[in-house]
Amino acid sequence: MSDSGGLAVSDPKVVPAVALKSSLATGRSDPVALRQPETAEKSGAPLTAGELLPTGFSITPKAGEGARFQPLNPDLPSRPDYLAGQAVATNLSPDGKTLLILTSGYNRMNGSDGKRLPEESNEYVFVYDVSKGQPVKRQVIQVPNTFNGLVWHPSGLEFYVSGGVDDKVHVYQQSGGKWAEAGAIALGHTAGLGLAVKPMAAGLAVNKSGTALLVANFENDSVSVIDLKKRVKTAEVPLRPGKIDPAQSGQPGGEFPFWITIKGDDKAYVSSQRDRQVVVLDLTRAQPEVVSRIPVGGQPNKMLLNKAQDRLFVANGNSDTVSVIDTRSDKVLSEIRTTAPAALFANPENFNGSNPNSLSLSPDERTLFVTNGGTNSVAVIQLEDDGKGGQVIGLIPTGWYPNSVSLSQDGKMLYVVNGKSNAGPNPGACRDTTSIAPGAKDPCAANNQYVWQLTKAGFLSMPVPSASVLSQLSRQVAYNNNFPGTQRAHQDEAQMKFLRERIKHVIYVIKENRTYDQVLGDLDRGNGDPSLAVLPEPITPNHHALARRFVTLDNFLDSGNASNDGWNWTTAARTTDFTEKTIAVNYGGRGLSYDWEGTNRNINVGLPTQEERKAANPATPDDPDLLPGAIDVAAPESSEGEAGAGYLWDAALRAGLSVRNYGVFLDLARYSAKPGDPGYIAPSHTPYQDRIVQAYPTKPALQPITDLYFRGYDQSTADFWRFKEWEREFEGFVQDGKMPALQMVRLPHDHFGNFATAQDGVNTVETQMADNDYALGLLVDKVSKSRYKDDTLIFVIEDDAQDGPDHVDAHRSIAYVIGPYVKQDAVVSTRYTTVNMLRTIEDVLGLEPMGLNDGLSKPMTEVFGNAARPWNYTALVPEVLRTTQLPLPAKTADNCLSPARPGLAYDRPRRDAAYWETVMHGQDFREEDHLDTGQFNRALWTGLMGDGKPYPTVRDGRDLSKNREALLGASDGIG
Template sequence: KFSGDEKFLYASAGNDNQILKYAVTNGKLILRDSIVLGAKWPNKISPAGLEIDDAAKLMYVVTKEDSSLYILDLGSKKVLSKTMLHGEAYSCMLSNDKQQLFISCWGCDKLIVFDTKKRSVVNEVQVGDNPNDICLSKNGKFLFVANANDNSVSVIDIRKQEVIETLNAALYPNSPSGSTSNGVALSTDEKTLYIANADNNCLAVFDVTKPGFSRSKGFIPVGWYPTNVKVMGNKIFVANGKGFSSKANPYGPNPLNPKQAVISHAGDTARPAEVQYIGGLFKGTMSIIDVPSAGQLAMYSQMVYQNTPYSKNKELIAKGEPGNPIPMKVGDPSPIKYVFYVIKENRTYDQVLGDMKEGNGDTSLVLFGEKITPNQHALARQFVLLDNLYADGEVSADGHNWTMGAYATDYVEKNWVTSYGGRGGTYPGEGKRTIGNNKGGFIWDHCKRAGVTYRSYGEFADDGKANISSLEGHFCPYFESFGMDVKDTTRFAQWKRDFDSLLSIGKVPQFNSIRLGNDHTEGLRKGKLTPTAHVADNDLALGMLIEYLSKSPIWKQTAVFVIEDDAQNGADHIDAHRTTGYLAGGFVKRNFVDHTMYSTASMLRTMELILGIPPMTQYDAAATPMWRSFSNTADTAPFVARPVNVNMNDKNTVSNQWQQRSENFNMAKEDAVPDLEFNLVLWHAIKGDHIPFPGPKRAAFVNLKEEEKDED
């Protein structure tokens, strides 16, 4: 926020719990001073939006960790007052007369009205889900509030202090979450409102000449994940949070490299600059666009619709073929009655399956090949090899939400980067913070609404308790949650015990989520199992689980889906999101290679169609179901688990500087270790110091020609 004379710029310093003051000197920003709200992280404050009353020499700051409004004296730099709010705050803005401060409450779905004279909250206006950015008309009569999870903007009459209309910013009416409206700006003449839709990669444009009677004008394509929009004269400026596109990371992390740290719930802040870690691979960009004419806007709108995979038609009728076990319409019958969804941790395709000649792999990037993962290789050969599957998430913080909900909210997307970068912040995923949860919940919530029975084993259930209400009474209480001190083969035995008890009374749930995460590994921590031992244990547990299911009486009616929550901890020559996935079951094809481009959302959409559950978000609604990998003729031949070829009890013993760094790694939770450092450590542990560490690749991997063929 600029001072009134535009000589200074004030900026929130996030988890440093300060406001930075920059002088504008010869077109450059020079840091001059700071205002301290409190001690740095782990002291939970985290300033977000701020506003200035120049005449009164006051600054208003709202926060997202202690959910408060701070009033600061700009002269003395002291905190004058602190007011608790009802949830995490995003932004704030003064009325024209400075008598009221409007606060968007990110975590309580309200616009809070604060009286600056009384220094108290005087009103709360209910708006949409996850309200964030706000803008005020010049005459001070109307306020516009973006609502991320509702794909909407609330238009508020300031005098009445009520919502007079809600603008649907999505491309289609009644769309599920997935547009993520998170930026608003008025044109210079205030006749047009521009709305940044982060997950549609576009601006929605509305005629707001007469608030209360606004109308849609169209859409403008921008970059990847636009987070803010501003208008100056006839120019529109858009900040694109993730830049252009994903890409390959051949120099990505390596968990066997002694120079890399593997930390649960964190990135590697000490990683070498050349390592292409997914958390630092996307560079933000700015789109600068001339205000379009009506004709240009019409062309822009066509481009946005062409670029957007989601449509209402796809939501209602998915791709497929008649007679396939995967229905094309929600509610149509399927011979598959039981779904088992296994979630693993952090591996790329090339790290594990890059040695399979049948697929598109790079053998030079293989770390955990067939000798270490015989069961995963056998599954890929005996059933289906998926070599074009991509994790929608970047790290576990958003990855588990994507894996179970086909979406990560703007809160999750905007907050995991600081914690993974070692700059403070709490883990926002897996139901740990209510504000980070999807509006409609996760797949278990949707099962509950549809009358589908369900149970979870370690996913969104930690230390004997459910992280979300829909899992209360629907999880195995003795199944060990994430933690490297318990082997996945032990978890298999825990699952087997529970499964047998349910099978014996005919109560096996229709949907089962099972977390087997020890392929995360612990890097080279001395005295801990080696990365190879951890991955081998994980591989055997998966093989044993599928063998046991394949010899059960429900096998013919069962489908098993296996995926990594993300692919952050490795290199891949196609894309840093490309990961391993497996299918098994009576109606899964045998000895088949499926090159179709799939994503996490594709796997979810396939399971939803089997279970009769509508799509949760625009992402799974748009995703291609995996019908090509299924046959209408059942083959019930059982799977036989392959024995391990390595010592599953082998421990790290080598002592060097990289092993010593591993001693400080926190393995209690996934991703608490700097991931890039972890990958360097693993790479050199397996490959040796003489082979250079490869980094991550990102690719704009959509093959439009293939998509066009599919439509035909």
């Protein structure tokens, strides 16, 4: 330790002791020539294997000397074992004795009747005594809603918490030795900007004299000024250029303000996440106003001033940098990358994904600590003597997705909170608020096993490491995140090179929300639980046949928790910090809009101008300053720094490959419009012939490569008709020999819904799942009988696995690889994830990885062999589908399911559309996941399994891959 309490490694003469062996540094010019993690034996140090995550990385939060990693228990009298999730902010009191921790996320719980318990469904402020270093919990305060904002008054006599969607700020003061709410200050917003958006109070800051509190209005693109003496809002400062100066109408700026930092009493800095800028406010005027805008990296979030207040440090969550700003000139002095020391990981391709999101300075201000949410670490940055820049000299491992870091006043202790944890098995798989139908009970919801309920926060406290300990911890972080080592995976390279020379086309099929056990639990091989197979072989014969014919992947995990982050993992192999901070809040019903598939505030921001947006959707508001420009706040940027260009299609287009999009990243709001409404899109079985456009892409890059006649996510439309539109274009590719290198095909009907309005009689859970199954089978059938069968691979994935139970893990799902060189009649139990599948697609097509996650992950080589095995496939028609009006072929021996065991006949739905419409009453199927998933899953179970079979609740995680015949025989299943 330094005498002043800073980290010893800030002394330049200590740096060589901290620097990692240069032999660990490696570049990556070949798309597949990347590493395996260096083993403990090779490194000569006892590295820990760690806890595996569904992202493919690992965590070791207790690796540091003296590290203490504890859950956040709010001490609920009714549920003493309950643990909170989604910790997002920490703040140390001015006297250094009290640490506050804030949660902002899901944190919802249900009672035995399935209804939400208000007293167990709040957010929390944890109050810790840190006067003696190690934290001691003193109090937990419940807050109805929050969103990241947490700040002390300079006096230390009160603190403030943003009320999030409640559009207020809560004030807390000491009372009888405890902190208690002393009132709330309303901000006065009636709505947020956009379509059906509520306000959202975010970051908070207090001026030096303690007279004014500023609030970032996340959904209103403004800052509220509060007089702390009068406890009232005195001003609203617009941040959008066109609302300040009409001459700048239509210019982007100041949107999605997240964090605020105040210099003295005169100047405030506001991070604008959408517009990659820090907005500067002059507070000396009667009406504070914007005086300048400072361009910084992607998605600026939290900011920090040094003691002299001449340096502002800004964490840029999308570009993996910290901007250092001179507050006298308001110019950026330097950008510091936060991923790793250069000697540990050179990262010459500038892969992004570290997601820096919080900062803290050592007392001597020579060391900056930055949480890297994406790599589950704290970056230790040695600052230059002149304060103009710095470099990462070490990494400290944390829990999953750290969101905030604070340093004790003496600089000896580090406090870090993280937002997530592994979920584990979820056979209950339920959440939330209401019963299945009016007057009914939902005991399933009492299990509280929805994935966001199982995702918990963590609190790491540890001594600031010495130089030698930091060196070891840095190597541990490198091991956890698969940073490059000296040894390369020659077998993987050879296999993928072999495939790349032979495979010229990839079809990437993305489906919705099913777990492994729901669909393949009754398969005669692999680790499935037949008692959880609510969608068994009679309903899903093609899913089962393809798993048998090729490879059964019984240990595949979707990286996302739900569709909001799932679609980003599935198309970009990463999430941004914006996404991580907003998804659980939105799914907990605490505000925000579904901003993760190319719309922001329900506006198609893939179209840059108001005129284009209104032409595509007449419901667009008449406001030229509403999110102008084709900028998506949630989108990842490319390694070249191009905003919003970090997706799979971007990588393929940069490589000069042809791409075709069927249903991915479309304006979903269009499908919820009714006949006669603005923006209504009439469905059609033959949209191309009828010239009825069905798709409006939300990404500029997708505009010219999207089949505009392929209908996107709409549960009223059968996947059969989506297949027929895809088939129309595919037959053209066969005829002209110009099949795209990459096709993305969305088949969403395994999500289920819209039973009353579903077309063609595909209006029950069984028929909708069978429709999805048959469409997948038809697509594989079509390819297998075409000229492209020997140079095409088909990859099939669910974007997430949230809508059902699984006895192994809430993230475990179905996944397929189909085509030549794929093993046949094989079971592969290697743990693969969404990221591994994307890495495999990239390697097959010769693409550069999109970011750190895929760039540092292995391809799925266990799935392949080097023999060009002949393959063909004939789609099976699920018998239950013959009860619909879909135009199906006559039954033949080839397209009819041959039961693998007795009792598999399932030729009619158990319930009709009216039943499903009743038990799903109140559900919102207009966009994916806008459901009460607990109600949904319970209704699904009862409707398919019957009232006599109790809903499973035991979380076991057993290996059921052995003795399958006996296990299947013992299960009464659904057949």
